Amino acid sequence: MITDPEILKQLMQQGSLLPKEEMLEVVRKKGNLYIGIPKETSFQERRVALVPETVSLLVANGHRVKVESKSGEGSNFSDADYSEAGAEICADKSEIFKCAMIFKVAPPSEEEVEMMSGNQTLISALQISIQPKKILQKLMEKKITAIAWDYIRDEGGVFPVVRTLGEIAGTTSMLVAGELLSSFNTGKGIMLGGVAGVQPAEVVVIGSGTVGEYATRAALGLGAVVKVFDNSQSRLRRLQNSLGSRIYTSVIQPKVLAKSLRRADVVIGALRAPLGRTPCVVSEEMVQNMKSGSVIVDVSIDQGGCFETSKVTNHSNPTFVKHGIVHYCVPNIPSRVSRTASFALSNIFSPILIEMGEKGGCKEMIVSDAGFRSGVYIYKGVLTNEVLGKVFDLRYKDIELLLMGMK
Numbered sequence: 001m002i003t004d005p006e007i008l009k010q011l012m013q014q015g016s017l018l019p020k021e022e023m024l025e026v027v028r029k030k031g032n033l034y035i036g037i038p039k040e041t042s043f044q045e046r047r048v049a050l051v052p053e054t055v056s057l058l059v060a061n062g063h064r065v066k067v068e069s070k071s072g073e074g075s076n077f078s079d080a081d082y083s084e085a086g087a088e089i090c091a092d093k094s095e096i097f098k099c100a101m102i103f104k105v106a107p108p109s110e111e112e113v114e115m116m117s118g119n120q121t122l123i124s125a126l127q128i129s130i131q132p133k134k135i136l137q138k139l140m141e142k143k144i145t146a147i148a149w150d151y152i153r154d155e156g157g158v159f160p161v162v163r164t165l166g167e168i169a170g171t172t173s174m175l176v177a178g179e180l181l182s183s184f185n186t187g188k189g190i191m192l193g194g195v196a197g198v199q200p201a202e203v204v205v206i207g208s209g210t211v212g213e214y215a216t217r218a219a220l221g222l223g224a225v226v227k228v229f230d231n232s233q234s235r236l237r238r239l240q241n242s243l244g245s246r247i248y249t250s251v252i253q254p255k256v257l258a259k260s261l262r263r264a265d266v267v268i269g270a271l272r273a274p275l276g277r278t279p280c281v282v283s284e285e286m287v288q289n290m291k292s293g294s295v296i297v298d299v300s301i302d303q304g305g306c307f308e309t310s311k312v313t314n315h316s317n318p319t320f321v322k323h324g325i326v327h328y329c330v331p332n333i334p335s336r337v338s339r340t341a342s343f344a345l346s347n348i349f350s351p352i353l354i355e356m357g358e359k360g361g362c363k364e365m366i367v368s369d370a371g372f373r374s375g376v377y378i379y380k381g382v383l384t385n386e387v388l389g390k391v392f393d394l395r396y397k398d399i400e401l402l403l404m405g406m407k
Helices: 007-018 052-060 079-084 110-115 133-141 160-180 212-223 235-243 254-263 284-288 297-304 331-358 364-368 384-391 399-406
Strands: 034-037 066-068 089-091 101-103 121-124 145-148 202-205 225-232 250-251 266-269 295-298 317-320 325-328 376-379
Touching: 007 235, 052 066, 052 079, 052 110, 052 331, 079 089, 079 235, 079 297, 110 235, 133 376, 133 384, 145 364, 160 266, 160 295, 202 212, 202 254, 212 225, 212 235, 212 266, 212 284, 212 297, 225 235, 225 254, 235 250, 250 254, 254 284, 254 297, 295 297, 364 399, 376 399
Parallel strands: 034 066, 034 101, 066 089, 101 121, 121 145, 202 225, 202 266, 225 250, 266 295, 295 325
Antiparallel strands: 145 376, 317 325
C-alpha cells in the first residue's frame, strides 16, 4: 500500500488528466402559465391587475393571457391595447374563470368563485376584515391555491404591494387636500404651500408609516408646515432619517395633538392597525375645535378610521361637512389614480410571474420562494392562514409543515 504523500500527490495529478464522462446540465423544465384577467366588479374599483405592457412581456416569454373585454376601461386601456400586446380578448366572464391562474385586484365575489372549475390558482387581495367565511369555504371545496398579493414579501422582507399602494395613497391624499382647500370646493381658498411673504398652510399627519411618510413628503414638497404624530418613537425616528431633515414629530398625546389640530388647515389620518380596527385618536370635541373650512383626509377609513367623526364615502360623493370641517373618507384612494396604480401593481408582478414560469409553475414558486409563500392562505384546498383559521373557526395547517408532508 502506497503511503508516501508525494507519490500519492503525483498519482492524483495523473488521474485528473484521464478522460472522464461529460456532465451535461439538466435543463429545468419551464412552465407555460395560463393567466385570466377578469373585469373588476367591486364598487368603484377601476384598477386592472396587469397592464398591456406586462401582458406583452408574458406573451413574449411563451405564456398565455386571456383578458375579459373592457377590463382595462377604468384605467384607460382599450381591448385593442391588450389584443396588440398578444392577449386573447374574451367577452364571456365564465371563460376567464376557467383559466389555470386567475389574477385580479379585489377579492373574488361569491358568483366569481362559483364560476371557477377547481384546482386553480387565484392571486388577488385579501381583506381579512370583510372576507366572508362562505367564500373561503367554497375556495377550499374547489381545491384552489389562493395567494394574497398584499401578504407577499420581497427579498428584504417588505410587503412590496402594500408599500407601493401606501406611497400612492399618501401622495394622493395630500393632492386631494390641496384641491379641497380651494374656494371652488367650499374650502378656505388657500394654497398648501403659500407664496413668498404669505404664511403657508399647516398640515398634521397622524401616522408615520408608508402613507404618513409620503403624505409628509408631498406636503413638504409643496412648502407646507408639517407636524407628524405616531404612537411609535422608532417609526418617528425612522421617518426623520428617511426625510433627511428635522421636522416636528411627537408621540400621540391628546393635549399636544388637540393643540396642533386647532391650528391645522389639513389633517391626514394615516394610522394602521396590524389587525382589527384602527385606534380612534381624534375625538369629536377635537374636530369641533378645529378652524372652520379645514380639511380631514382619513386614509385609514378602510379599517374604521382614526377620527370619531369619520364615515365611509365614495369617489362619486367623496366629502361631507361636519362641524364646519370638510371630511374626505374614501377607502380606496389608489383607485382615484387607477392607471398609475395598475402600472405599479404590474411592475411588481411581472418579474414574479416570469420567475414562476422559469421555475415550472406556481407550486414550484411556492416551494422555492419564502417571500411568495408568505402570501399563500389556501394551498390546494387547505387553509394555511392562522388568522383566518382563528377568526372563522376553521381548521388550518402551517404551509411549511404542509409542504414538508407532500415531499
